[in-house]
Amino acid sequence: MREFDVCIIGAGPGGTAAAAQSSALGAKVALVERGEAGGVCLNRGCIPTKTRLRSAALFEEMNRSQEFGISAPKPSIDLKSVSRRSAEVVSRLKAQLEQSLRSSKVDIINGEAVFLSRNSILAGGEEIRSKSFIIASGSIPRRLADIRSDLKRIFYSEEILGIEDLPSDVTIIGAGPIGCEFASFFRALGAKVVLMETLQRILPKEDKDISNRLEGIFRSKGIEVVTGVPQVDISKISSGLVLISVGRVADIGGLSLEKAQVLSAGGKIEADEYLRTSADNIFAAGDCVGRYNLAHAAAEEGIVAAKNAAGIKTRMDYSLVPMCVYSFPECASVGLTVDEAEEAGISAASGRAFFSASGRAQAAGEPEGFVKLVADKGDGKVIGAQILGYNASEMIGAISLAIKGGLSVEQIAGTIQAHPTFTESIREAAFNMLRRSR
DSSP, X not given: OEEEEEEEEOOSHHHHHHHHHHHHTTOOEEEEESSOTTHHHHHTSHHHHHHHHHHHHHHHHHHTGGGGTOOOOOOOOOHHHHHHHHHHHHHHHHHHHHHHHHHTTOEEEESOOEEEXXXXXXXXXXXXXXXXXXXXXOEEEOOOTTOOOOSSSEEETTTGGGOOSOOSEEEEEOOSHHHHHHHHHHHHTTOEEEEEESSSSSSTTSOHHHHHHHHHHHHHTTOEEEEOOSOOOGGGOOOSEEEEXXXXXXXXXXXXXXXXXXXXXXXXXXXXXXXXXXXXXXXEOGGGTOSOOXXXXXXXXXXXXXXXXXXXOOOOOGGGOOEEEOSSSEEEEEXXXXXXXXXXXXXXXXXXXXXXXXXXXXXXXXXXXXXXXEEETTTOBEEEEEEEEXXXXXXXXXXXXXXXXXXXXXXXXXXXXXXXXXXXXXXXXXXXXHHHHO
């Protein structure tokens, strides 16, 4: 039996961030992982998909080279080589992560964690006792009814990365972030794509203007978008490949949470704004809590949980969590939409700037999309933003800083941006909002 100050279950973004923070606070830390360091994000999610999307984006750009005055032979793409590069990127990042954990003097224990009590677990064939626990067990793809993947024609999102031959036609069930990203990926590579969604619009959790415009762009690229599908019948889908991406669910089934008196509801662990569960010495972070199934949200929750486990009272601020969709073009948002603000009793105003009016966007051949700022009419402070366009995921951080700093629309309008840049559109959106209010 070994004893620790903090024992963390799961070595994904939430768990590794919690381990690093706990160690920095002087705790003796154990990190239990049944699989690979980095979790789904590094091994089967964020990083592998983004390396593939980069290959697809470059392939798409090469096919457009004549727009930029470049004549070149017609390019081809090899999925095996794309997968090999992805594996190399993952391997490098994993090695760096493991080295970082070792440098932080975190004890890594390989094995399945099962609670024995509020103060102990069984993992790797031994009992581990700890003053505090942080559960960061992550999530798994949500299953569609009783449909199972066959790894030949029907796949869920984590399994699709294993394909080595490009299908001629693909049907994607679920038009959330994962579905939209893979729709962009396969269409850029030349496949016929059908994107299906049970709700009335794609990206149903995003701002309506974003999802409606992205749908229009998808259609212009030849992606067939079908929304409001009441029930999906796989037997009626003739595509050579079917990808099911209907969300994710918390992976907590094998933890024996009842032995630790940790409550769950709706398949997720219940945790308060300090990430404390129903057991006062046990915290939870990331997808197993399920507020935001995002790697960066999990990492921040892991840090907050670690601080609270150390007695440093810290509240999680979800108003600063950006959401990004790495489709072509990208979508990104942070804070509130106008509708969400109104529902919360906040009188809100918005201002937009279109990339079609941006010199940098036109020069780059990426004029699609817009920046939309949302502000409180009362004090003029920025409370949200939505961006559709090239590299939107890189631009949204500026709005996170603005919200964190309590900046007003007038202050953003008074900030000098380099010219020509995409970020000029943030300032232009602020100008447009001010013009409308006068």
